[in-house]
Amino acid sequence: MAHGKEVREAVRAYYIRDRLSLEVAAARAGVAYGTARRWKSDSEESGDDWDKLRSAQMMAGGAIEDIARQMLNGMVLQYQSTIETLNLDTSIPSATKVQMLSSLADAYNKTISASKKIMPETSELATAMEVVQQLAEFVRTKYPKHVQAFAEILEPFADELARSYG
Incomplete structure (x- = not known):
């Protein structure tokens, strides 16, 4: 076409x-x-x-803080897009979804870490996201039958984290 x-x-x-x-x-x-x-x-x-x-x-776009905020905003958009895909695509196996979520959390943590020197308020969010990443790995390895439920609650919980720390 x-x-x-x-x-x-x-x-x-x-x-x-x-x-x-x-x-x-x-x-x-x-x-x-x-x-x-x-x-x-x-x-x-x-x-x-x-x-x-x-x-x-x-x-x-402006000052270094604005650039850091744009970087974080870009990451959040990617995060939301990936979460939507994971929730809608039923052909992705649960174990793969958890691996993708873990990888996404890792990328998010790295983005937060890079920006926290510029914007100290992101440090708390980085810690929270690290905990989420550790929990995702824990669920994947110790409770694989709960992976789907974990993936289902992760998106609204990410919104809660953003409200609390963002």
């Missing part, structure tokens, strides 16, 4: 300006991920590097 220039520009804007992952940007614009990946690659070959523009756009 051929897409017009406006659709390609929408994917580019979602990726650069809105800081969505390329997969989410493609879905939002209604194109296949492979198509968006090809557009990004073609653009880079012609000198339009979406990743550099994305970084520049983020840095142009």
